[in-house]
Amino acid sequence: MATLRDVIRSTHRILEAEDIPDPRLEAEVMVMSHMRMPRQDIFSNQENEVSALQERELAVTVKRRLTREPLAYILGIREFYGINLLVNSEVLIPRPETESLVEHALFMALMGMETTELAIADVGTGTGAIAINLALHLPAARIYAVDSSDSALDVAAYNIRTHNVADRVTLAKGDLLVPVPEPVDLIVANLPYLPTARIPTLQPEIQWEPKLALDGGEDGLDAIRRLLSQAPSKVKEQATILLELDPEQVPAVEELAKTYFPNATTSVEKDLAQLDRIFVISHGVGDD
Ligand SMILES: C[S@@+](CC[C@H](N)C(=O)[O-])C[C@H]1O[C@@H](n2cnc3c(N)ncnc32)[C@H](O)[C@@H]1O
Missing domain, CATH: 3.40.50.150 (Vaccinia Virus protein VP39)
Structure with missing residues (x-):
């Protein structure tokens, strides 16, 4: 089974290869969101295993992102001035x-x-x-x-x-x-x-x-x-x-x-x- 480190690295590579801006940050945010983890935890739990389901869900997010749909729309959330806000394409x-x-x-x-x-x-x-x-x-x-x-x-x-x-x-x-x-x-x-x-x-x-x-x-x-x-x-x-x-x-x-x-x-x-x-x-x- 892949670890958090593996999926962050591979997601980063895919996004970078397609010229998505800030590929490392976006890879971390995607993984953090699918693992339902606060950002600091993804750094201290790099050897945690990622389930097959989580990998499949992450792959769907990455695929959407490669169409250049903004990550905030895909995840449905954006942080602004310290609070989280629901966002959609409206x-x-x-x-x-x-x-x-x-x-x-x-x-x-x-x-x-x-x-x-x-x-x-x-x-x-x-x-x-x-x-x-x-x-x-x-x-x-x-x-x-x-x-x-x-x-x-x-x-x-x-x-x-x-x-x-x-x-x-x-x-x-x-x-x-x-x-x-x-x-x-x-x-x-x-x-x-x-x-x-x-x-x-x-x-x-x-x-x-x-x-x-x-x-x-x-x-x-x-x-x-x-x-x-x-x-x-x-x-x-x-x-x-x-x-x-x-x-x-x-x-x-x-x-x-x-x-x-x-x-x-x-x-x-x-x-x-x-x-x-x-x-x-x-x-x-x-x-x-
Ligand atoms: C640049 S967005 C800003 C949204 C939000 N205030 C922000 O800063 O993230 C501009 C907003 O103005 C609204 N808008 C455009 N024309 C308007 C009008 N004539 N009367 C009221 N709202 C309008 C749009 O629907 C949109 O939600």
Whole structure:
């Protein structure tokens, strides 16, 4: 019978030969998932035997992965900001750069605002990744999690229940800020921001994700532009808006911010890769 060491090694080789990114890490994650073991245990139990059934199940996963289906969709789970989220092909797989958006939102909420009883809108919630983490870290906040996709909202609803935050996260179906029922203190949005023409040039895994979650129109800014046009009537006087974007979009969003919020201050925060990723519109945004 094969050992854990053998199956990790052989899985790594197969993935590497087919140019799957991060083949060693993916081999470990696949084995860990099929053996139902925490990651640290696969290193300390390398001589454990792998059953024939487990090997067969692993082979099915590897076969799917070689079609370039993202591993998160195959396993049905993704870790994001320390929590596990259900994912399927109806939702964007939450990205590490969006963890920086959560971090900045928490920083703003905890340090920069006068009340802890914040009303927050997470626009384009997908899996609920942002809304759930904000709810877990801000126990007095109430959060509206909006998406226009019914199937994304089903996934978000499952994740919200699993993390026991359904009492404070309200799901809303609709276009951007339209279904948000009250002016909010904080808007957090990771909306689709890829220019349409760029999508087919990106890696095969991205082609599995919903176009509604990726496609931001010709310049990538369709959704952000409309969000900012809706926002003046949906924020309180001292509010903050945090938008995830592509570094190249910063000047265009700066112009949009000036148009809709001429009295606000703006700044740009970096993601973990030190790229300009989060556009911040703050203080007095509702004063106009
Ligand atoms: C880039 S994904 C982000 C998902 C999640 N917030 C995350 O960061 O992982 C964008 C989400 O916005 C939703 N969306 C796209 N257009 C929308 C619109 N007009 N109104 C509300 N949601 C929209 C998509 O369905 C998708 O779930």
